[in-house]
Amino acid sequence: MMKINVITIFPDVMENILSMGMLGVASKKSLVTYNVVNLRDFAKDKHRTVDDEPYGGGGGMIMMVTPIVEAVEHIEPSQDSPVILLSPAGERFDQSLAHRYASCEELTFICGRYKGVDERVRKMVVTEEVSIGDFVLSGGELAAGACIEAIVRLKDEVLGNEDTRDTDSFEKDRDYILDCAYYTRPEEYRGHRVPEVLVSGNHKEIEKWRKMSSLRRTEKLRPDLLKRKS
Numbered sequence: 001m002m003k004i005n006v007i008t009i010f011p012d013v014m015e016n017i018l019s020m021g022m023l024g025v026a027s028k029k030s031l032v033t034y035n036v037v038n039l040r041d042f043a044k045d046k047h048r049t050v051d052d053e054p055y056g057g058g059g060g061m062i063m064m065v066t067p068i069v070e071a072v073e074h075i076e077p078s079q080d081s082p083v084i085l086l087s088p089a090g091e092r093f094d095q096s097l098a099h100r101y102a103s104c105e106e107l108t109f110i111c112g113r114y115k116g117v118d119e120r121v122r123k124m125v126v127t128e129e130v131s132i133g134d135f136v137l138s139g140g141e142l143a144a145g146a147c148i149e150a151i152v153r154l155k156d157e158v159l160g161n162e163d164t165r166d167t168d169s170f171e172k173d174r175d176y177i178l179d180c181a182y183y184t185r186p187e188e189y190r191g192h193r194v195p196e197v198l199v200s201g202n203h204k205e206i207e208k209w210r211k212m213s214s215l216r217r218t219e220k221l222r223p224d225l226l227k228r229k230s
């Protein structure tokens with residue numbers, strides 16, 4: 001069973017995210033186990049402080065090295081398993097990274113807050129740094145949640161039939177192109193009809209239409225993916 005550790009100052013938020021939808025289903029099916037660690041349990045004072053002012057001055061607070069390193073030591077991540085710092089400066093998280101992490105037995109995520117973490121955390125415990133995009137959140141919890149959801153849904157048996165991933169966007173096997181357009185009932189809504197072929201029952205033609213739809217959407221919305229393919 002895959003083990004996912006998350007170090008955070010907001011364990012309740014993280015527990016909620018991890019009990020939601022298929023993330024919760026995955027743990028109920030014993031496909032994954034979550035271990036949410038409250039960073040404040042590793043603070044050294046009665047106020048459970050985990051941040052301090054930066055050396056050299058300037059605004060903002062920095063997450064201290066001691067509680068983070070000791071939280072990781074308490075977890076004892078298995079040898080060679082990724083210890084991932086969420087950070088806007090990290091490698092961009094994408095579907096191929098999600099696949100790599102999905103093949104790991106154990107993952108440990110460190111959620112930053114404030115101005116970020118003491119640089120020594122990177123040297124002492126972090127093995128990889130991951131960003132979910134070129135923007136700045138106030139903390140790593142939502143970023144960790146996004147990564148974990150993308151990873152866990154790749155595990156076999158997590159998804160039911162209602163949410164198949166075979167045709168998902170960004171999959172290498174389908175040359176990174178986007179998923180096709182979908183329609184459901186009613187067949188007509190305020191003059192907008194479902195494409196005729198989709199109600200024809202002709203599966204060969206439907207398959208052809210879906211491939212073409214994927215390609216057209218990719219050309220229009222993400223032409224960079226087609227360049228990546230060639």
Ligand code: SAM
Nearest residue numbers: 086087088112115116131132136137139140143
């Ligand atoms: N001073 C940092 C910088 O400009 O690079 C930003 C710190 S941010 C306010 C606080 C924490 O939120 C970070 O330590 C990180 O854990 C998380 N975070 C913010 N944006 C993120 C992103 N795009 N991807 C992943 N984590 C992010």
